[in-house]
Amino acid sequence: MFTLDYQSRMPIYEQLYRSIIKMAALGVMAPNEKLPSVRMLGQQLGVNPNTVQKAYQMLERDRIVYSVPGKGSFLSPDLSRVDLKKAELLEKVAAALREAVDHGVERSELLQYTKQLLNIESAGENT
Amino acid sequence: MFTLDYQSRMPIYEQLYRSIIKMAALGVMAPNEKLPSVRMLGQQLGVNPNTVQKAYQMLERDRIVYSVPGKGSFLSPDLSRVDLKKAELLEKVAAALREAVDHGVERSELLQYTKQLLNIESAGENT
DNA sequence: TAACTGTACTATTTATATTGATACAGTTGT
DNA sequence: ACAACTGTATCAATATAAATAGTACAGTTA
Secondary structure, rough: OOOOOOOOOHHHHHHHHHHHHHHHOOOOOOOOOOOOOOOHHHHHHHHOOOHHHHHHHHHOOOOOOEEEEEEEEEEEOOHOOOOHHHHHHHHHHHHHHHHHHHHOOOHHHHHHHHHHHHHOOOOOEEE | OOOOOOOHHHHHOHHHHHHHHHHHHHHHOOOOOOOOOOOHHHHHHHHHHHHHHHHHHHHHHHHOOOEEOOEEEEEOOOOOOOHHHHHHHHHHHHHHHHHHHHHHOOHHHHHHHHHHHOOOOOOOOOO
């Protein structure tokens, strides 16, 4: 059902996350359809159930999946909308990054800068 | 001349980099002014010369500093312009990121996404 | 109660970032 | 030519963070 590349630098959970999003967007999976359990899928893919869970939680955060403890994880009743909204926002980020790169800003610094911005947790100030 | 916070999570070279940019932008340092040598400044700050060099190289990449092997490192003749242009571009990136965060996109995913975009070097594809 | 489900917490492994040690090469003035 | 400076490149060591796994817990269902 899911194919993933273990040689890729892209984390397993990220691959899973994207696969499911793509399937939901393409209509391969129906709304409210039950996803395989974290253990089932984990075993099938040869990874730890927690790795699967991480992907499921990311999807849940995006309202693409909802989980019920004891019952299972399911695709959301209303799909596609959330996905498009986020894709739009991400494209905006991508455009800004590309523009910066095109103007000669080093990739490493952009990454550094992004990290800095995203870690507002107990961040230190400079003079 | 330079003050930096060793307790900060921000790398030394990053602090140095920003300090010098700020000084150049504020006119504290004049165009073509000679910067302390990597060894001098390294010793003064109690860090490895390579750490200073890293900051200098970042500044050189930004055309804020130019270095001549055997002679030294100097502030560029034409300052401020480059700095402002880049600041503008970075602010655009920051705005896009903030918007995404505000809409609920997880910081970790944004970071992941950014990494993905910036590493077009020998990157792996997903299905 | 037994077999499933998701979830939380903690370790372990792995990758990456940061800093340091060392060696090399160019410039300058004597 | 030489001594004392300069930047630079390469590699090693360390520190930090990310990714995955192990284990235990709690809810659901039949």
